[in-house]
Amino acid sequence: MIKSFVDKKLTFRDMDPDVSLKAAADMSSAEIIETVSASSLRGRGGAGFPTGAKWKFCSRAEGDQKYVVCNADEGEPGTFKDRVILTRFPHLVFAGMSIAARAVGATRGLLYLRGEYTYLREGLMAALQKRRDDGLLGDEIMGVDGFEFDIEIRMGSGAYVCGEETALIESLEGHRGEPRNRPPFTADTGMNAMPSVVNNVETFAWAAAIMEKGPEWFRVVGTDQSTGFKLFSVSGDIDRPGVYELPLGITVQELLAAVGGENAKAAVIGGASGRVVSQAEFNRKVCYEDVPTGGAVIVFGPGRDMLDVAENFLEFMCEESCGQCTPCRLGNTKLLECVRMLQEGTCSAAYLREIVELGESIHLASKCGLGQSSGNIFLSIVENFREEIMGRALGAVEPATLRS
Amino acid sequence: MAEKITIDHGVVRAPTSMRRSRPEIEKDAAHPVTVTIDGLETEVPYGTPILDAARMQGIKIPTLCFHEDLCIAGVCRICLVEVTGHSILHAACAYPITEPIEILTNTPRVRRARRHMVDLILSEHVGECYSCWRNSNCELQNLAWEYGVRSYKFGHSSEPRTEVDRSAFSVSREMDKCVLCRRCIRTCIDLQEVGVLEAVGRGHETKIGTFMDKPLGNVVCINCGQCINRCPTGALRARDPGDDIWDAIDDPKKHVVIQTAPSPRAGMGECFGLEPGTPVTDKLNTALKRCGFDKVFDTNFTADLTIIEEGTELILRLYKALVEGDEAVALPQFTSCSPGWVKYLEHFYPGMIPNLSSAKSPQQMFGTLIKTFYAEREGIDPENIVSVALMPCTAKKYECNRPEMCDSGYKDVDYGMTTRELARMIHQAGIDLPAMPDTEFDDPFGGATGSGVIFGATGGVMESALRCVIELVTGKTVENFYDHADIIPVRGMEGLRLVEIPITEVGPVPDIIKHLVPNWDWLLGAKLRVGVAHGTANAHKVMEDIKAGGPFSECHFIEFMACPGGCLGGGGQPIPTSPEIRKKRAEAIYAEDRGCEVRKSHENPAVTKIYGEFLTDGPCGEKSHHLLHTHYVARGKYID
Numbered sequence A: 001m002i003k004s005f006v007d008k009k010l011t012f013r014d015m016d017p018d019v020s021l022k023a024a025a026d027m028s029s030a031e032i033i034e035t036v037s038a039s040s041l042r043g044r045g046g047a048g049f050p051t052g053a054k055w056k057f058c059s060r061a062e063g064d065q066k067y068v069v070c071n072a073d074e075g076e077p078g079t080f081k082d083r084v085i086l087t088r089f090p091h092l093v094f095a096g097m098s099i100a101a102r103a104v105g106a107t108r109g110l111l112y113l114r115g116e117y118t119y120l121r122e123g124l125m126a127a128l129q130k131r132r133d134d135g136l137l138g139d140e141i142m143g144v145d146g147f148e149f150d151i152e153i154r155m156g157s158g159a160y161v162c163g164e165e166t167a168l169i170e171s172l173e174g175h176r177g178e179p180r181n182r183p184p185f186t187a188d189t190g191m192n193a194m195p196s197v198v199n200n201v202e203t204f205a206w207a208a209a210i211m212e213k214g215p216e217w218f219r220v221v222g223t224d225q226s227t228g229f230k231l232f233s234v235s236g237d238i239d240r241p242g243v244y245e246l247p248l249g250i251t252v253q254e255l256l257a258a259v260g261g262e263n264a265k266a267a268v269i270g271g272a273s274g275r276v277v278s279q280a281e282f283n284r285k286v287c288y289e290d291v292p293t294g295g296a297v298i299v300f301g302p303g304r305d306m307l308d309v310a311e312n313f314l315e316f317m318c319e320e321s322c323g324q325c326t327p328c329r330l331g332n333t334k335l336l337e338c339v340r341m342l343q344e345g346t347c348s349a350a351y352l353r354e355i356v357e358l359g360e361s362i363h364l365a366s367k368c369g370l371g372q373s374s375g376n377i378f379l380s381i382v383e384n385f386r387e388e389i390m391g392r393a394l395g396a397v398e399p400a401t402l403r404s
Numbered sequence B: 001m002a003e004k005i006t007i008d009h010g011v012v013r014a015p016t017s018m019r020r021s022r023p024e025i026e027k028d029a030a031h032p033v034t035v036t037i038d039g040l041e042t043e044v045p046y047g048t049p050i051l052d053a054a055r056m057q058g059i060k061i062p063t064l065c066f067h068e069d070l071c072i073a074g075v076c077r078i079c080l081v082e083v084t085g086h087s088i089l090h091a092a093c094a095y096p097i098t099e100p101i102e103i104l105t106n107t108p109r110v111r112r113a114r115r116h117m118v119d120l121i122l123s124e125h126v127g128e129c130y131s132c133w134r135n136s137n138c139e140l141q142n143l144a145w146e147y148g149v150r151s152y153k154f155g156h157s158s159e160p161r162t163e164v165d166r167s168a169f170s171v172s173r174e175m176d177k178c179v180l181c182r183r184c185i186r187t188c189i190d191l192q193e194v195g196v197l198e199a200v201g202r203g204h205e206t207k208i209g210t211f212m213d214k215p216l217g218n219v220v221c222i223n224c225g226q227c228i229n230r231c232p233t234g235a236l237r238a239r240d241p242g243d244d245i246w247d248a249i250d251d252p253k254k255h256v257v258i259q260t261a262p263s264p265r266a267g268m269g270e271c272f273g274l275e276p277g278t279p280v281t282d283k284l285n286t287a288l289k290r291c292g293f294d295k296v297f298d299t300n301f302t303a304d305l306t307i308i309e310e311g312t313e314l315i316l317r318l319y320k321a322l323v324e325g326d327e328a329v330a331l332p333q334f335t336s337c338s339p340g341w342v343k344y345l346e347h348f349y350p351g352m353i354p355n356l357s358s359a360k361s362p363q364q365m366f367g368t369l370i371k372t373f374y375a376e377r378e379g380i381d382p383e384n385i386v387s388v389a390l391m392p393c394t395a396k397k398y399e400c401n402r403p404e405m406c407d408s409g410y411k412d413v414d415y416g417m418t419t420r421e422l423a424r425m426i427h428q429a430g431i432d433l434p435a436m437p438d439t440e441f442d443d444p445f446g447g448a449t450g451s452g453v454i455f456g457a458t459g460g461v462m463e464s465a466l467r468c469v470i471e472l473v474t475g476k477t478v479e480n481f482y483d484h485a486d487i488i489p490v491r492g493m494e495g496l497r498l499v500e501i502p503i504t505e506v507g508p509v510p511d512i513i514k515h516l517v518p519n520w521d522w523l524l525g526a527k528l529r530v531g532v533a534h535g536t537a538n539a540h541k542v543m544e545d546i547k548a549g550g551p552f553s554e555c556h557f558i559e560f561m562a563c564p565g566g567c568l569g570g571g572g573q574p575i576p577t578s579p580e581i582r583k584k585r586a587e588a589i590y591a592e593d594r595g596c597e598v599r600k601s602h603e604n605p606a607v608t609k610i611y612g613e614f615l616t617d618g619p620c621g622e623k624s625h626h627l628l629h630t631h632y633v634a635r636g637k638y639i640d
């Protein structure tokens, strides 16, 4: 089990979920949304959509039954911070969901739990039961007339794409986990075609914290567009892997220093759908406007072969694509084939150029975030490590056998 | 006379995927949105997909997974377009316009990405066009041409990867040619509500599969062939008996006869470059003779016979139920001429089999008569007769292979052949169909009526039955009640129709059925309630309505057709199909009906003759029961 070295510093430890919920219970829907918007909290699941705006859309949408869905699928390779939150601070997450419910007018909550986290389920169920017993879920929450909300836990079955919010909803509805066409968006046509809010585990926890401490408190750290602290799951060739709470806007360099990875050759920021940052870019900032992430940081030491890295992530994409759309289903297999050709030294520069263009088309043409970002790691490796990967092509084979 | 009851049920076009409740934004004409498409400014109703908006401007965006009859999938990503200010491209078919945007359909990024989609699909598409049945009528081939594919950028294989599934009599599947557009799934689930096909597996392992990957012959497929009609490539096809038929024609010992149904005659022209809805009946007769068929018969004759048999059966059921008070009589009676519908009922509502008319379909009645009555009359050994049926339908292939369809002592119909397959035979024979002179059908079955013709359109069987019943019961001509004997209320393309016909006067019982009912007094003042449904999704609605005791449970007679539009939209008809094309074919059929001298089944002289000479104990008599009626199998949904 990976240890959390900065555990004692986790802000969530000092939060009182009951205080958060009470604050929300005393506020109107509009006031809650205003508070969250004022904090500039952005989604912690990866895409970084402003949470207040999301809640506002949903609160305005019309529907008989609204839903608040917690995305606890945590399928991004290299991400494990939601597990820590769910284990240690489940009440903060549930309070966050209840706050969202009050903000948008939802009465049903669903927590979509990653299949591999089945062992967490019992504890979460117990926490939910406790909340019902304490009057924090159910009718008249905290004695407030009309504040009605309850949460169910639903299990995922290990498909990465089911973390994508519309595929998650399809899965919740009992269908094949495949992303939907957008528009319409989840906020007005989500679960059972009803207005729904889908947020990451950590987003809900921060929303609860903001209700307790206020938006100004949250905005103290971070950048203009990326406020607050964020949990990072850091793994790879470093001295101290674990879950870290760090301010957004921190440079890659600083982050690596904090975890004991100063001599890294490269880091994958944002998991399989993130990108590779090479040494030359270590001064870039980890935040939505520069190098965005849902929290995964995977560090590669000097001995790592970048083609192996590309191969590994592309194999993942080829398997985890839901398979509905052409670019993602077929395109990634071509990128993977190309990596194998590069490994064998049978890829010509011309073919590589073609494949890079294909990678751009995959990004442009895919239906969902998976396909749109599936080629990122490969493309950033080609861009930043060209020498390293082409070296094998030039010496090893006769040009005549090259595919062009 | 008739009163059409409006019911709030779906139309032929599947509105949204039933399975996924996958939301689509509805068009709202009250809220127009201004958009610019390639520099042209225009107003479209809120929610209009970019694809439609572009078409209105004369801009063609290529598509592959899009089909007019089906809900939006947005999976092939061929229809990519650029929206100014958006970082990624959008699928035009799946992007509803909800705000003023600027759309660009022809930019380097768009062209390159579309071309990449084509290249990717071709890299996984096994085989060569010249060995494919869809050669020259393939949407993928067209795209490859449009996008200037000269070489396979990302590879291409001619080595078969998967085995062709030939387990079913009607549909075979060659998944090496599948592009995963999922039209077949949407057809089978949404349009037909059978649900045989589904995407299985994930990532590059994704494929179209059946329940537990069983062969198609071993699942609840009803053989309707609607999936074939909507597949853009050669992945799905009907089992083509063309070569066997040529062998029979070339065999001097064999007497090869063909019966032709009305719908192929309304569709065949499309395979020869004619406009949909151009009837080619008499030219086709000539072409068939030139191909070498010994006789060409008109299935309409047995359509008329079906009306007499099925109509008599209905009268008997009503008499037993209403006069004799027999509660065991199953009502409403269901038509049985659509073999796809019959199999649907056998699988999904086996408990309702007693409601199904026991009358065989026109194809099978004809088959039996050819190898009995006709063989006897002409002195031909039935053993040497090869009986072919030209049908719009793939399920007819299955039907003629049902083991019970051997009442003549031989296989009643040897081959069911679709419009498309016969078109190819005609092409092979070097015959230019549109240039053919006219030839009449052959005797002794030549005489047919307009009632038989309209069997091809949804509502046609019902209209024919009504023309017959009204005259038999009232003793007056239908024209007294309906101008030109056109019973308009049962016509149309709505998925479900319910019509009430009050019986305000009765006449004497005609001779032909006098021995069955003494008088019509018991019908006086009654209301005949009839229903029409086409496409098994609509059949499903009717069946559920009946189970719930809704308006359809009070019907006396319901016409069911497995295919949207009826036979004219059959699974063996020319590709492509669309609501517009089906409408035109229907027009051709009703035009042919209008042109007929005799338009009522019971007035068909050939029908009178056959009851006089051969089926001498009359409709629903013992002989007709043996030869013209059949029984069904309760199949259920679970098949080993």
Ligand SMILES: Cc1cc2nc3c(=O)[nH]c(=O)nc-3n(C[C@H](O)[C@H](O)[C@H](O)COP(=O)(O)O)c2cc1C
Residues within 6 Å of the ligand: A042, A043, A044, A045, A046, A047, A048, A049, A071, A072, A073, A074, A075, A076, A160, A161, A162, A163, A164, A165, A166, A198, A199, A200, A201, A203, A204, A368, A369, A370
């Ligand atoms: C392929 C894919 C996988 C995803 N997996 C997750 C996940 O495991 N957890 C998560 O919170 N968000 C995941 N997302 C992001 C969600 O789609 C969605 O943006 C997020 O749940 C919204 O919550 P937030 O605004 O709080 O971040 C994934 C997105 C994609 C495209």
Ligand code: SF4
Residues within 6 Å of the ligand: A161, A178, A179, A320, A321, A322, A323, A324, A325, A326, A328, A329, A366, A367, A368, A369, A370, A371, A372
């Ligand atoms: S991009 Fe990939 S995961 Fe997303 S819808 Fe397309 S095939 Fe499925």
Ligand code: SF4
Residues within 6 Å of the ligand: B171, B187, B188, B192, B194, B195, B196, B197, B220, B221, B222, B223, B224, B225, B226, B227, B228
């Ligand atoms: S033939 Fe009809 S029932 Fe069979 S798979 Fe195709 S659409 Fe479904």
Ligand code: SF4
Residues within 6 Å of the ligand: B177, B178, B179, B180, B181, B182, B183, B184, B185, B208, B227, B230, B231, B232, B233, B235, B236
């Ligand atoms: S079989 Fe045909 S219709 Fe079905 S997914 Fe494949 S290509 Fe599309």
Ligand code: FES
Residues within 6 Å of the ligand: B062, B063, B064, B065, B066, B073, B074, B075, B076, B077, B078, B079, B091, B092, B093, B094
């Ligand atoms: S036609 Fe639009 S995605 Fe296939």
